[in-house]
Amino acid sequence: MKTIVLAGGGHTHLEVLRRLTAERDTEVKWVLVSASRYHYYSGMFSGFAEGLYTLEDIRIDLKKICEDKKIDFIEETLHSFDPEKREVVLSSGEKLQYDRLSLDIGSHTAPGNIERLAEKQVQIKPAHLFSDRIEACRKAKELVIIGGGAAAVEMAFSFNQWKQQNGRKYDCVTVIASSELIDQKSDAVIETLFDHKGIHFSKNDTAVKVTDRYVMTESGEEVPYNEVIFLGGAQAPALLAESGLPVDDKGFIKVNGCLQTTDDSRVFAAGDCAALTTHPNLPKSGVYAVRQGEVLHHNLIASLKREGMKDYVPQSRALILLSTGNKQALMLYGKWRQFGSWAWWWKDYIDRGYMKKYQ
Template identity: 65%
Template structure:
């Protein structure tokens, strides 16, 4: 009997679980390890923050899904791995041994390069922390979001829409970006929408320090806040660097095109926690993580059977659908930018359909 440990309930591992049929190899035992019994779908975070979706609509019950798929489920967090000994230490104190290990533990937003931020920010990752942290941001009189990518912009728009619907017109939302928001095609539209909605923003200025009252920037700005949130890019879980696995300069696990780690053929990694050696600049996005699932599912089994492994080849460009509040959105694909209600309907259809398919697996 072989044991395959799936560490983390991220997008890629959900796709692996989906692919497992009743006729699968009976000599392979599958075990999912997750610190929470629910998977929260990040693509619907902004809609939840705005009040468009309920908590149940944005999450999947991993425990029930595993029960229906005849997979063992353990509600534990991975604390360390010993790849040379093929063992994993989890938060319950147990030591688990494996024949194949796959890591899909995502990323977090807790950087240590901004003084004072770690202990003062509202953490929304790991994803299972998300629901309980949203209310403090919704009710904050002064909310500062550090970051300039799609996630930072989307959450600023969503919190603004939530506040607007509740008459909180004196609340202030500020976005601080160290560079452009998205690109030269999208930024003029985003900036125009920020101005229309009264969302303050500072581009090409870097947050360097946070104390109990202000966020300080390189350009000598002192921005007051009640709550501060960092959405300036994925950060690697600290334990990965101590795992004995090779990592890139940011601490993400290095994998080759087969999603195997570059120095341990019995350990795989996918999603945000992995860095693809063949595509080192691949964005951390669920769009890519989901598509890794089919390759990962095949390769985990094929590696046990000593069969040919498949390569994961990312699509050349990914579609970005960025919600801007009040059921409007930006559609970004390469240099093409479209704004309006149709883009939001497109996003809503994709997200709701994805979640319905996942929930049907455990019905």
């Protein structure tokens, strides 16, 4: 019997699980290893932080899916893997042999270049830690979010909205971004909304150190905080480089168009932890990770049977609906930028529809 180990319960593996049936090839054993029995959908994080969704609304029970589809489920963290031995080592020390290994272990948010950030921040990745740490950010009198991009913007708006609606209107939310938040057209809307909502914003400045009381920036600014979050981009898990397989300059494991690692055809990777050599500038986003699921499902099986495999080709334009609080959102699609309540309802409809496929 052949064994396929899926390490990590991310967006791509979730789609692989959905496509598997209980009546599949009995000569192949599937194993899912996940640090949590739940997959937390990042697209609804901001709504949860704002209080619009419950915990049950934003999570999917991986263990139940595995039980229904006769897939072995192991609730543990991947510690390391050895391509030469075709072996994964779990946090408990347990070892699993594989014929094919697929990595969808995501990323983390603790860059080493900001002094003392790792020990001071409220870390909301891995995603299964998210729900336990939101309350501290909601109730922080001074909350600092380091980073630009969709995640930082959405969380700033969401925490600010929660505070406004829960008697904490004198709390302060500050965003420190070293460059553009999204792009010039989007930033014009976002910065206007920041001003209107009283969200403090420091642009083109870089956080360099976190003390017990302040976030220190390159320009010399000292921003007071009670809680600090880094949402300035995905950071690669160290175990990827430690495996000996090729990684890019940021430490993410290199894969070809078939989502196979470039030096070992038995190891696949997808989602945030993968660096696609055919599209090196592909953003780390669930929008792309979900679409990789169909290709990964096909290729894992095809590679065992020595059949033809498919290439993953990302969509040329991705729809982004950016929640801005109070059930309003900013739509980004190609060169279009539109803002309003309708955009939030559209986002809510898409997110709930996505969850219904798996819950």
